[in-house]
Amino acid sequence: MEPCLHPTLVDETSLVLYLDLARETGYRYVDVPFHWLEAEAERHGDAAVEAMFQRRGLVLANLGLPLNLYDSEPVFLRELSLLPDRARLCARLGARSVTAFLWPSMDEEPVRYISQLARRIRQVAVELLPLGMRVGLEYVGPHHLRHRRYPFVQSLADLKTFWEAIGAPNVGALVDSYHWYTAGEHEDDLAQLPPEKVVYVHINDTRDAPEDAHDGKRLLPGDGRIPLVPFLRGLYLAGYRGPVAAEVLHETPLDGTGESRARLVRERLEKLIALAKGEN
Numbered sequence: 001m002e003p004c005l006h007p008t009l010v011d012e013t014s015l016v017l018y019l020d021l022a023r024e025t026g027y028r029y030v031d032v033p034f035h036w037l038e039a040e041a042e043r044h045g046d047a048a049v050e051a052m053f054q055r056r057g058l059v060l061a062n063l064g065l066p067l068n069l070y071d072s073e074p075v076f077l078r079e080l081s082l083l084p085d086r087a088r089l090c091a092r093l094g095a096r097s098v099t100a101f102l103w104p105s106m107d108e109e110p111v112r113y114i115s116q117l118a119r120r121i122r123q124v125a126v127e128l129l130p131l132g133m134r135v136g137l138e139y140v141g142p143h144h145l146r147h148r149r150y151p152f153v154q155s156l157a158d159l160k161t162f163w164e165a166i167g168a169p170n171v172g173a174l175v176d177s178y179h180w181y182t183a184g185e186h187e188d189d190l191a192q193l194p195p196e197k198v199v200y201v202h203i204n205d206t207r208d209a210p211e212d213a214h215d216g217k218r219l220l221p222g223d224g225r226i227p228l229v230p231f232l233r234g235l236y237l238a239g240y241r242g243p244v245a246a247e248v249l250h251e252t253p254l255d256g257t258g259e260s261r262a263r264l265v266r267e268r269l270e271k272l273i274a275l276a277k278g279e280n
Helices: 015-024 034-044 046-056 073-092 110-131 156-166 177-182 187-191 228-237 258-276
Strands: 002-005 097-101 134-138 171-176 198-202 243-245
Touching (some): 002 015, 015 034, 015 258, 073 110, 097 110, 156 171
Parallel strands (some): 002 243, 134 171
8 A cells, every 4th residue: 555645735736836846846647637647648649648747757546437427318428438538547547446426315206317327327337348447336435415305325234235236346425534434334344445456545534533524624644643553554455455535525624734634644644654564
């Protein structure tokens, strides 16, 4: 496991400056919004974007699914047709996963909602299979997002049931410490996952109790009460060896500069990962 820079940590909105900051603060893995990559590729070409990463010794950790799973069918199918080329660019930059989150509750009629979503995710997975890419689905734990009429995927156990219904071999989990904590889960829940089902990892923190933690008010890893060493140890025992991205969603500005936060989080993650692996 290795720290990954996430754009929620910094203030940069330029791909070049963001990649420079990643290199200067000691990262190898970076998580990058797809529209940054697409804009740069449209201006200078895919090869130029690839060279930007290679010159800095950086690897793209993941691709956030660049389409809306809930759009109208014509729009969804049009965007789906663009996915292979978009994913191919990201694969050239090092990405081996594509991720999307699932709402934990819904107002829509459940049978139609769930069957359509499962079918669309299966279609996405089929498009990515020839590229050797996996789909990571993120369950969402915070209780304040469970307010809609019908419950949906709110835990890792729920997600397992759903990915079995999807029926694609390259579908697994994006595991986020915030959702793991607010869902009331434990180290063993993670350790029992098959290694191929842990697709990508987010890490962050909160000082609030699980039932009170707000999704948009996260803290830097190590600033709160989430047991992050057991979290990472469970993933390590499951066989995960990939990037760990500090996704820190926030509604008010974070303390310090983007550079200082990036450096601090990398140092903290290196220590947490070492503890989880039993190296300290």
